[in-house]
Structures are given as structure tokens and as C-alpha cells.
């Protein structure tokens with residue numbers, strides 16, 4: 627096996643002046659990369675999930691803005707800023723739930739507005755800002771992982787953790803949020819095994835979380851989504867750690883569809899359920915999870931497994947990509963500034 631660690635799903639290629647994305651639609655069968663040369667290509671890559679996962683989407687959007695800035699021809703500052711807004715709008719249309727997308731685009735727009743100098747200098751500053759966002763995200767993930775390990779159940783025996791979807795290095799600039807906690811627990815000798823829900827319909831757990839674990843020799847068992855409650859009932863799970871796409875001010879958490887049912891099952895079995903996410907995933911403007919926009923994706927994702935159609939002709943489909951886990955089911959939200967109870971999240975507002 628060719629080992630691809632550490633995993634960096636989004637990279638700036640200085641020599642070729644393009645962004646290199648790991649094509650996550652090809653994993654685990656094939657490790658390939660895609661060169662992204664302009665903002666439209668980046669928007670498409672986010673939409674069709676070549677790159678996915680809230681923080682990775684944010685980093686990619688930041689690079690999309692930097693690429694878009696370079697496509698603008700005018701040397702007139704006001705016109706440049708106006709055209710950059712249009713690039714921002716295009717990137718914002720890609721995926722509605724992951725707030726990191728909007729957070730990163732906003733940060734890039736503010737960088738452009740605050741920048742002094744010529745249009746050329748602003749373009750350079752935007753590229754530097756995208757690189758900065760990327761570096762910060764890796765450091766944030768490592769801090770989340772350190773904080774996360776501290777809150778895991780304190781038991782003499784090694785822990786069995788369950789996770790849903792992929793909140794690993796592939797979903798961030800590197801290292802991961804929920805899977806970062808798993809990684810750190812493994813590095814510290816506190817992890818026995820991670821159970822990865824397969825995560826229908828896109829199978830990020832079976833494909834991506836499992837792939838990342840195999841890369842690093844972390845023991846991983848893939849289960850279908852409907853097995854999680856059974857595993858909990860059998861005493862196989864000590865804690866659940868998942869990522870997030872958007873967290874409202876009260877701690878309600880939108881994450882990959884199926885997360886809510888895992889949280890309900892964890893509560894029923896008295897198993898702590900943790901959300902690991904950077905503060906850039908918290909949308910303090912939203913009072914509760916009812917205000918979080920939920921992306922609905924193509925019905926084909928439900929109708930098919932891989933390329934095989936599994937449903938009869940004539941049925942209807944419903945394919946929300948995310949659900950909202952109420953704060954009451956969450957034992958703690960693990961951020962780079964420490965882990966807090968959902969109701970105390972507001973104390974971390976910068």
C-alpha cells in the first residue's frame with residue numbers, strides 16, 4: 627500500500643500557480659489530485675464534493691477567492707472590489723450549510739477591503755490570506771484534538787469511539803476535528819478502536835474515514851448507519867465524537883444526515899456525545915438550529931449505491947444532506963479554546 631500521510635486535501639502549488647485538491651470522489655479506490663486554476667473550477671469542485679467537509683470547504687473557498695481576484699483585469703480599486711463581490715457570490719452558491727464557506731469568503735472580502743496598495747498588491751495579499759487560513763486551520767485542528775482527548779471518558783482500559791461521516795484530515799486543512807480527537811487518542815495509547823458509520827448516501831465514513839484510519843494503522847470497524855444503536859446496546863461504544871457544519875449560538879449542531887439519530891441513541895444508552903469543531907463553524911448570528919439552512923442534494927444519491935440503481939421507477943426521494951442535533955443531546959462542544967457545554971458556547975465568542 628502507498629501511504630499518503632499526512633493528508634492535506636487542499637494545497638497551493640507555487641510553481642504552477644494553482645490549487646491542488648485531493649479528489650475525494652475517487653477515494654479509497656484511487657488517490658488522485660485535481661489542479662484548480664480558476665474560481666469557477668473551485669466552485670464546481672466544492673459543489674460536486676471533490677473537496678468536502680466544512681473547514682476544507684472554507685479553505686478551498688478562500689483559495690477560490692484568491693484565484694478569482696487574479697482573474698479580474700481592472701487596475702481600478704473600486705471596480706476590482708465590485709468584481710470580487712461577484713466571485714464571492716458565485717462561491718457562496720455552492721453549499722449552503724457549512725458556515726465555514728461564508729466565514730472564509732467574508733474574511734477574504736474584508737482582507738481585500740482593508741488592503742492598501744495597487745490591485746496587484748491586493749491580489750498577492752489575498753493569496754497570502756488564503757494560505758494563512760489554511761495554516762490556522764491545521765493548528766486549530768491540533769488544538770481541538772488536544773482539548774478533545776481531555777474530555778474523553780477517563781477509564782483504565784482503552785476506549786472504543788464511534789464517529790459519523792468524515793471529520794478527518796480530508797475534511798479540514800489537515801489532521802481533522804472529530805477524527806483529530808481519535809488520532810490524538812490513538813497517539814496517546816488511549817484508543818482501542820474507532821467505529822465508523824458508513825454514512826449513506828455519500829458513504830464518507832466507509833470510504834474516507836476508513837481510508838484515513840487505514841493510512842495510519844488506527845484500528846477501524848465500519849458499520850452501516852443502522853447498526854450504531856445496536857453497538858451501543860452491546861456496550862461496544864464508550865463515546866461518540868462527530869464534526870459539525872454549522873453550530874447555532876445555543877449549541878444546536880448541523881452535521882451530516884444521520885448524526886441526530888446517533889445522538890438520540892447515545893442519549894438512550896448514557897454514552898457521551900461530543901461535537902468537535904473550530905469556532906469558525908459556530909454561527910453566533912443564529913439563535914437556534916431551526917435557522918440553519920439545510921442543503922438538499924440530488925435524489926440520485928439516494929436512488930443509487932455507487933453506479934447501481936437500487937430503487938424502482940416511480941418512487942419519490944428526499945435527500946437532506948444534514949440534520950440538526952439539539953444541544954440537549956450534546957455532552958460537550960470541543961473547540962480550539964477548550965470544551966464547553968453547549969449552553970456555555972457563547973462564552974467563547976471572540
Ligand SMILES: CSC[C@@H](O)[C@@H](O)C(=O)COP(=O)(O)O
Pocket residue numbers: 678679680681724790791792793794797798802803804830868869870871881882883947
Ligand atoms: C470537519 S468536517 C465536519 C463536517 O463538515 C462533516 O462532519 C460533514 O458533515 C461533512 O459533510 P460533507 O457533505 O461530506 O461535506
